[in-house]
Structures are given as C-alpha cells and as structure tokens.
Amino acid sequence: MKEFLYTAQSARVIFGAGAVQYLPREIELLGAQRALVLSTPEQAHDAERVAQRLGKYVAGVFAKAVMHVPIDTAREARAEAQRLGADCAVAIGGGSTTGLGKAIALESGFPIIAIPTTYAGSEVTPIYGLTEGGVKRTGKDPRILPRTVIYDPELTLSLPLGMTVTSGMNAIAHAAEGLYSKDSNPIMDLIAAEGIRAIAAALPALRAHPRDLEARSQALYGAWLCGTVLGNVGMALHHKLCHTLGGSFNLPHAEVHTVILPYAIEYNASAAPLAMTRIAAALQARTAAGGLYDLARDQGAPCALRDIGMRSADLDRAADLAAANPYWNPRPIERNAIRELLQRAYDGARPP
Ligand code: NAD
Secondary structure, X not given: OOXXXXXXXXXXXXXXXXXXXXXXXXXXXXXXXXXXXXXXXXXXXXXXXXXXXXXXXXXXXXXXXXXXXXXXXXXXXXXXXHHOOOOEEEEEEOHHHHHHHHHXXXXXXXXXXXXXXXXXXXXXXXXXXXXXXXXXXXXXXXXXXXXXXXXXXXXXXXXXXHHHHHHHHHHHHHHHHHOOOOOOOHHHHXXXXXXXXXXXXXXXXXXXXXOOHHHHHHHXXXXXXXXXXXXXXXXXXXXXXXXXXXXXXXXXXXXXXXHHHHHHHHHHHHHXXXXXXXXXXXXXXXXXXXXXXXXXXXXXXXXXXXXXXXXXXXXXXXXXHHHOOOOOOOOOOOHHHHHHHHHHHHHOOOOO
C-alpha cells in the first residue's frame, strides 16, 4: 500500500426526506440567531418557504445567486447580510447558491448551512470561486466549508430530468478523478467507488420516474460521497478541461462535465489502470470510458461538445489553454493529444 495523508474535514450532515424541518434546530446548535437565506431567482419560492419555516431565526432572503459568483453579487449579498444584522447564512440550491454562501463566509466568517438541491457537491468542499472582470478566481479555505449540510431528497424532486442527469455526471466526475488523484487515499477510494455506484444506479431509475423518492435519495447520497472526494483530493485533466471550456467559452457547467468525462477518462486509461477497473466495476460496465458515455447517452444527456454550444473554430485555442499550466495528471498533458481529445468530444464518438 502506498503512503498517504488524510485529514478529515468536519461537517454535520443531516440526511432524509423532510430533513429541512430540522433547520431551526441546526441554526440554534450553531449558536446563531438570524439567518440570511440565499437562493437563485429561479428558486426564490424555495427560499421563501424556508424563511417562513424559520420564524424568529430569519433575517431575510437574498434570491440573487447566479452562476460563477460575480464579485458584485457577492458584495451586494455581504452588504445585505450586514444591513439585516444576519449572523449566519442558509444556502438552498445548487453550486451557484452554495458558492455565494462561501463568498459571504470568506469575508464575514459566518457559519453556512447548505441545503443542496443539485448533485454538484460544493456543500462539502472548502473550494470557492469568484468572478471579477470576466475571470474566475478559485481558492481553498477551510473557513468557508459549510458547517452543517441538510440533504433533503424531497427538495430535489423538482430538478428537471436533463439537469438531474448532467448534474449526476458532474458528481461522478469528482469521484472518477479522485480515484487516480496524486493525493488519493484508501478512504476516498471507497467513498468514490460507492458514490459512482449510487449515482449510476439512480440515474436510469430517475429517467423512468423523475419523482421516485428512493432514487432521488440514492442520487443525493451519491452526490454527497462524490462531493466529499472533490473536497479531499486534487483533481486532474478532466476538471482542468471543464474549467477552461466553462470559463473561456462560456459552456454550461454540468453539461460540459457530462460531455468531457468519457474522453478525459479515456485519455488517462493507460496511465491509471486500477482507477479504470474501479470505475468500470462501479458502473457495471466493460470499460470506464465506454460505461460513462453509455450512462450519459442512455439517459438522453448531450454527448458532443458541438451540441452544447462549442464552436469548431475554438478547439485549437481550447487545446492551447488546457495545455498551459496543467494540473497534475496521471498521463502527461501533451497539447496535440489534448487537441485530439477535444475533437473526439466535439464529434461525440463513443470511446471504446
Ligand atoms: P446551479 O447552482 O447554477 O443551478 C442551475 C439552475 O438550476 C439554477 O437556476 C438553480 O436555481 C436551478 N435548480 C437547482 N436545484 C433545483 C431544483 N431542485 N429544482 C429546480 N431547479 C433547481 O447549478 P450547479 O451545477 O449545482 O452549480 C454550478 C456552479 O457550482 C458552477 O459555478 C460551479 O463552478 C460551481 N461548483 C463549485 C464547486 C465547489 O466545490 N466550489 C463544486 C461543484 C460546482
């Protein structure tokens, strides 16, 4: 067994259908009294419902979260928290809303309670992102890790099927790359394999019955596990490519993860054979890359970059950007091989 270092990150996790009812108790346990409830404009009704539940513990609602946390939104939310005398924040939504909560915590040190409603996994990572002047800056800070996470699968029943599948593939991407991470450890490997298994089992069930609460619970459980891997070990080529394509070409976050994942895994297959065996086993597939492609395609998700807004003329620049300042990766990053990977992802041909 190789040497490893593992630092457990503490978060209190409450999981179960209807678990959002425990929110007032959880605020009290944190020693807080006035919560600012955060959401996107699309989920303002969820935020209002949560605020109503909070009674004396609510300071107000800020329903202006948007993708990639623009610095102006973060500043406005911080000012609103101050104006309302808030002493904690409740983020109900996906990665964009959790990200806004983290941006508030970064300056104020407020405790954050996250109530995730997608499978992105941000609620269990100390990673933040802030966008200023069109450039997204990311960083790590243990102080922004949400202190309490409430996973209530009932709140995910409304997640549209398309986003359910792409968000599930986004989660699997964290676990798949975690399995060949340079700082992987046996605990994270177990968590990653179980996370992939849970989501891969849930997605076909959700395609058949999107409001199946048991399948929703399995998917959310898998998302927690996969997010935990993202929060604990370093990511590699796949996340670098998605960061580049999302940031520089404005491609939608979960879709770009869905399309790229099989090709990034194919690229790394020969350099990380044990990870490939584990991914394939968790998917019950013959190969990791082919199994990931089939999982996405069979649930109706996009499988080609050209179908999610990428222009063929931008592939060369994307390869240049992705090959510059690369993350650590099990197989060396070669610009021409990356250009080929992007072409295959652009065309959407199934990897073997
Ligand atoms: P999102 O938070 O942007 O949500 C997309 C849309 O879906 C929003 O309109 C949202 O309101 C809506 N939505 C969410 N849950 C819903 C539900 N249950 N029912 C109906 N609508 C719902 O999407 P996301 O993919 O969760 O997050 C993407 C962002 O999170 C990106 O900016 C990404 O970089 C970031 N992220 C960060 C981390 C991290 O560790 N810091 C991890 C993963 C993602």
